[in-house]
Amino acid sequence: MKLADISRLLISHLERNVLDGRYANLEIKNVDLTSGIKRGCFSLVFKAFDAIDQISVAIKIFDIDPSLSVHSYRFDAFRREHEILQALVGKDRCLQLASTLKSFDFSVPLPGTGSAKFPVFYFVVEWIDDDIDEYFLSGSPIDAVKKLRLFNDIVLAVEALHRNSVFHRDIKPDNLRSLQVAIQKIVAIDMGTAARYSSAPILPAYGGQAGHIAYSAPEALCGLAGNRKIAPMTDVYALGCLLFELFNADMFAVVRESSGGWTTVISAMRMHLSMARSEQEMVDIWRKHAFTLSRGLPEVRVDGYGSGVPAGVGSIIRRLVIEMTEFDFERRTKSLESIRQRIWGAIKLLENQRAYSLKLARIKAIRQRRNEANAVKDGIHVAISSSGVGS
Numbered sequence: 001m002k003l004a005d006i007s008r009l010l011i012s013h014l015e016r017n018v019l020d021g022r023y024a025n026l027e028i029k030n031v032d033l034t035s036g037i038k039r040g041c042f043s044l045v046f047k048a049f050d051a052i053d054q055i056s057v058a059i060k061i062f063d064i065d066p067s068l069s070v071h072s073y074r075f076d077a078f079r080r081e082h083e084i085l086q087a088l089v090g091k092d093r094c095l096q097l098a099s100t101l102k103s104f105d106f107s108v109p110l111p112g113t114g115s116a117k118f119p120v121f122y123f124v125v126e127w128i129d130d131d132i133d134e135y136f137l138s139g140s141p142i143d144a145v146k147k148l149r150l151f152n153d154i155v156l157a158v159e160a161l162h163r164n165s166v167f168h169r170d171i172k173p174d175n176l177r178s179l180q181v182a183i184q185k186i187v188a189i190d191m192g193t194a195a196r197y198s199s200a201p202i203l204p205a206y207g208g209q210a211g212h213i214a215y216s217a218p219e220a221l222c223g224l225a226g227n228r229k230i231a232p233m234t235d236v237y238a239l240g241c242l243l244f245e246l247f248n249a250d251m252f253a254v255v256r257e258s259s260g261g262w263t264t265v266i267s268a269m270r271m272h273l274s275m276a277r278s279e280q281e282m283v284d285i286w287r288k289h290a291f292t293l294s295r296g297l298p299e300v301r302v303d304g305y306g307s308g309v310p311a312g313v314g315s316i317i318r319r320l321v322i323e324m325t326e327f328d329f330e331r332r333t334k335s336l337e338s339i340r341q342r343i344w345g346a347i348k349l350l351e352n353q354r355a356y357s358l359k360l361a362r363i364k365a366i367r368q369r370r371n372e373a374n375a376v377k378d379g380i381h382v383a384i385s386s387s388g389v390g391s
Helices: 005-015 072-087 144-163 218-224 231-246 252-258 262-273 279-294 311-324 336-387
Strands: 023-028 043-050 055-062 097-109 115-126 176-180 184-188
Touching: 005 023, 005 043, 005 097, 023 055, 055 072, 072 097, 072 115, 144 184, 144 231, 144 336, 218 231, 218 262, 218 279, 231 252, 231 311, 231 336, 252 262, 262 279, 311 336
Parallel strands: none
Antiparallel strands: 023 043, 043 055, 055 115, 097 115, 176 184
């Protein structure tokens, strides 16, 4: 979305000053100041240096763009994100809050001689520098075992959220970071669309998905994004998309939609659900029509043409992607632990294949050296015989 002039003024002010007497060297991270394009709907995100704790942090500041102030749900979501982070303090594999919600006054000059004061709300979280984009790049040199280990860590991050009654609803590569501690840990960031089972819906109804459309499950696209019981299944669907994209150049959503029928099925389901008068009625209608509508959709093959899935584990990965991206959330794989177990099974298969190949290569090398040594010996014997030595 386009950056507002007032937001640009705020960015300029913050990058020239120290916030709260401790946060220095603020640098905007989700805005291209040249084009004025901002990523995200709610916040301005800065990297800063905490002079007290001597660490880098991320500061999330609610965007004071006047055109956004009429949408009260935006600030409600910003405040809910802070509340969720408070509940996750000290929880393993979860983004950590560094400073609670605060505000400061920012004066904006008016056309005359006066100014208008804005309360600017912000909170601070840990800064995690390492992204995982390289794993998803076409032609990446990263091997399959490392990709599957990464995916296992991604599932652990989502599992940590679910264990603490939080569902993310916007799982995608941009919202995952690699935290290097004693071991590598993946942490899900940007909790702006996250909610808890106990969170009251911010909107009375959802017309579409909560997160990025490319990783949104069918039910979220059809108006069920706010359903608390279904929401964990949307995270599973996004994980299935990520598993596909680790081994394919195209995004799952692009392949899915180009294979035909997807848009038609989604439109038909939306029409059925438009007749519902309550959320429970929407779920009942979904259950009635989901299987019939979706059974004609073609499979999106993770191990198809151009795929980087190793042949030895193709069936495992293929089955997992199918089960995680089922159109019907009730038929989708529900256990994140079982997903990880099967991923580990694929990892072990590949490691055993690699160990066998190395062993075979060593045996071949030993045989080759033995054959070469024997050839040398035979050559010596031939030379001796030809010279008549010992006759």
